[in-house]
Amino acid sequence: MRRRILTLAAALALLVTGCTAGNDAPGDGVVRLRFQSLAWQKESVDVNRQLVKEWNATHPDVRIEYVQGSWDSVHDQLLTSFEGGEAPDIIHDASDDLADFAYGGDLADLRPLLPERLRADIPARSWETTTFGEGIYGVPFLQEPRVIIANRKILESSGVRLPTPEEPWTWTEFRQITQDLTRTMGSGRYAVAWPLKEPVSVSLNLGLSAGGQLFHREADGRVTVRFTEADAVVAGTIHDQVVTDRTAPRTTLGSGGSDTLPGFFAGRYAMVPLGFAYRQQIAQQAPKGFEWMVLPAPAGDAGLTQGVSPQTLSIAEDSPHKKEAAAFLDFFLRPENMVRLARGDWMLPTGTTALADPSLHTARDGWATGAAVAERLRPAPAQSVRGYPEWKDKVATPAFQEYYSGAIDGAELRRRLVADGNRVLARYQRK
């Protein structure tokens, strides 16, 4: 018995210590950088890995180690890693997650590091999404507009006018069309299903199309919430479709985009407003013979404008090799590589040269529709406002959820977003 225990202990010790060897760089003069990517779908991971392989093949003195992270836990993981001084050198994230890290001094200001080519290739409106205070803390490289994925057969047979980026539906027209469609589809079927698990980002980002801003910077630099008529257009349309017209089901209000797809494929919903990248799931999962099309989101007084939070690449402030990391970003985000990354993720590149690539303008899988609205994409409202996460979680999310389900009216929504919201923001803006 004793011998068995000793053997087990020895085996465990060997296993544990065998797996313990650190990863300290050997003194061979080679710079080693950790690149944490959040790419997760096979096509996207393959492109990321291939680009790292190509870099390593041509840069023997700067080795990139590819580490796969997860969107689900990236914020907490980075927070801990920054505190412990063990963050990856190159960090993949989204612009709406950067504010805390940028203001906290965890990310490097990229202005002195990035080449002019890259600075000039990405439009100013995209750089705005990663600009916090004076500095730029990430390179925005992929973005996705919200589009309407539609059942081609239902729409074409109904005879409604199909919108194009040049002649999109207005929000009023969209509401009318959903009423007409629902009437022709029969009972238990709806013209549109709104998956509103994240009601705030959908409402705010699409709200820009009607000129809604919600967050206003005052002369003294403080940000306050104001709910104007323009802010009420998109939210009011969704509310009316669900509560008044019954052209959208109440049941999908708490769902994520993927949850609505079975109903969409079964013809229960004719249209589903989704992020552009959902096309990949639809292409993979749609039953044989199912025909779908990509339509632009409805337009308001500001046309097809909508807010986005692009995916970003940043460099850790603690990285001892920022210059080398920036050189890798320059390689990784060359126009031809940005196209590969965009196609792998089924998203749009921010770079103007990459966006002009013919492969992103084909009608197949709706690429052309997305590319056509790319120039109307703007920074998501409030992503750099301090206190926004708390406002979103504690005030706006429950308020929008209750409004869309009909539990409260527009006046109460306005009161909560403005009065309750400004109290939250004020705490973050005390001087």
Next chain:
Amino acid sequence: MSALRTSRPARCAQYAALLAYLVFLAFPFLWLVSTAFKPAPELASLHPTWIPENPTLANFRQAFDEQPLLRAAGNSLVAAVAAAVIAVAVATPLAYVTARHRGRLASAATGWVVISQAFPFVLVIIPLFLILKNLHLVNSVFGLVLVYVVWSLPFALWMLMGYVRAVPAELEEAAAVDGAGRLRTLVSVTAPLLVPGIVATALFAFVTAWNEFFFALVLLKTPEKQTLPVVLTHFLGAEGVADLGPLAAAAFLATLPSLVVFGFLQRRITGGMLAGAVKS
């Protein structure tokens, strides 16, 4: 004896409640198994079926193709087994002393065990990370094992104290009267009676470490050292989007070791508990 008898309706109600509870427990697992064997179109069906209409192993193939599941499972196994063995080795003598020798120190230790259970891990993760960094144990499976041991130790101690108290002190006194020394009494009398408790505690520590996600995510930096729960998240995208088929297939495989270990040890737990219960 008549007090033990229950009426037929009451017994039916008991069985119905038990069945409902079993269904409640089994539902997520059965759904996981069903999803793991479904092809993509069936996953997006409006009327999902329990039994896949066209069962496939494609999800398993894809899961293994895309992620290093075997390597991650190996890492998890090493961490979980080591954590379970060390936790039990440390907790058993401690539990014995705390349960048998009641005094202020034992009360204070017990109180501390209860209090330590109240700390959420988000509170301790950054200080813990810094401590491990100073000890050069970040990105080390040994560092992770240490964390798991510390994390499971209070509850393991609590469990074992209960088992020790359940062993009558009179048995040890009888052994002493028969001339056995303290060590002999512990080894020959107390330890065999504690086996079910030790096995149950080891099982708890194993399952806790096997399923643990956040410490492993934060402490292990290189892909070669990542554990299974961390690798499983690689099938998840932003905003709750998931590669459902391969995720279910990988998650199904990840639950198997826990089931096997539990199935294997369960007999020992009940066997040990019942040993000597009936005079033959």
